[in-house]
Amino acid sequence: MWLIGLALAAALALGAAFGGLWWWAGxxxxxxxxxxxxxxxxxxxxxxxxxxxxxxxxxxxxxxxxxxxxxxxxxxxxxxxxxxxxxxxxxxxxxxxxVQGDESLARVKLIEGWTFRRWRQELAQSPGLRAASQGMSDEAIMAELGAPGLAPEGQFFPDTYAYAKGSSDLAVMRRAHKAMVRHLEAAWALRSPDCPLSTPQQALILASIVEKETGHEADRGLIAAVFCNRLRINMPLQTDPTVIYGLGASFDGNLRKVHLQTDTPFNTYTRGGLPPTPIAMPGKAALLAAVQPASTRALYFVAQGNGRSAFSETLTEHNRAVNRYQRNRP
The missing domain is CATH 3.30.1490.480 (Endolytic murein transglycosylase)
Incomplete structure (x- = not known):
């Protein structure tokens, strides 16, 4: 009989605890x-x-x-x-x-590798999101977000943002910008001792290039290492995505030799070092790769055609890889 009483007491106590938790949750x-x-x-x-x-x-x-x-x-x-x-x-x-049980919440997603212009388009098309930024310049938007003078490219963290219908697009931007500030600070605190970058903004710029250059997750750290190795020896980065970004809306999808030879602030073939701003919105993995590159002496890489890249330490090895993977030569 005492076992039954003990079990009953335990059940009552458990019920009371759950009842208290249920009241507290309201x-x-x-x-x-x-x-x-x-x-x-x-x-x-x-x-x-x-x-x-x-x-x-x-x-x-x-x-x-x-x-x-x-x-x-x-x-x-x-x-x-x-x-x-x-x-x-x-x-x-x-x-x-x-758990997305509140149907009054809508969501907008910022994808890794998107530009600020692309994300503004996504925000403008998001149902129930008030377009408070409509007609505002990029400069005015950043000033409104408390970052005057900062170029908007790369300053927003890729994520899914839930918002109440009727919310301002500036409110979503503010949250995405704060998230990028947090993630960039966290990544910078974890940078390798031999990292050639001197500021968090440089890390953000490099991360954006890594984001655009990476076709396979396993290559991200190696690609970051190639660019870090080039920066250490003052070798031009020579990365196509920066050239494409510099061309802006005039780029028709076909990168030509004349584009590589036309100087712009973002042409890393004609100018040394990092471009003046990021070229896209990098995700967390790209941020970490930029400050924690893989250990390699590679200075070159070329796409293999299957999403992966082939890495080389010398120009001779690189040319051989180009012939093999890009020109179908032995």
């Missing part, structure tokens, strides 16, 4: 500021997500928040993305948002 969470933003990356555990929300400014117990995620049965449904909560949000609403 109460507004105190925030450190009017709104709190968080980028939830792929693969994070629910416990880490709860901890990250608290570190971002949700003033509650990370243990309690995690327990709510767990007890709700929806913890495995949390999806990667960039989220924003405002005053009055409850734990229940916060979790619902992350």
């Amino acid at each position: 109460q507004a969470l105190p925030l450190a500021q009017p709104s709190v933003e968080l980028s939830v990356e792929q693969g994070l555990t629910p416990r880490t997500v709860a901890q990250n929300w608290v570190e971002a400014g949700v003033q509650t117990s990370p243990w309690m928040l995690y327990q709510w995620f767990r007890w709700s049965g929806q913890a495995r449904g949390i999806r990667a993305g960039s989220y924003e909560v405002s005053a009055g949000v409850t734990p229940r609403q916060l979790l619902s948002m992350m």
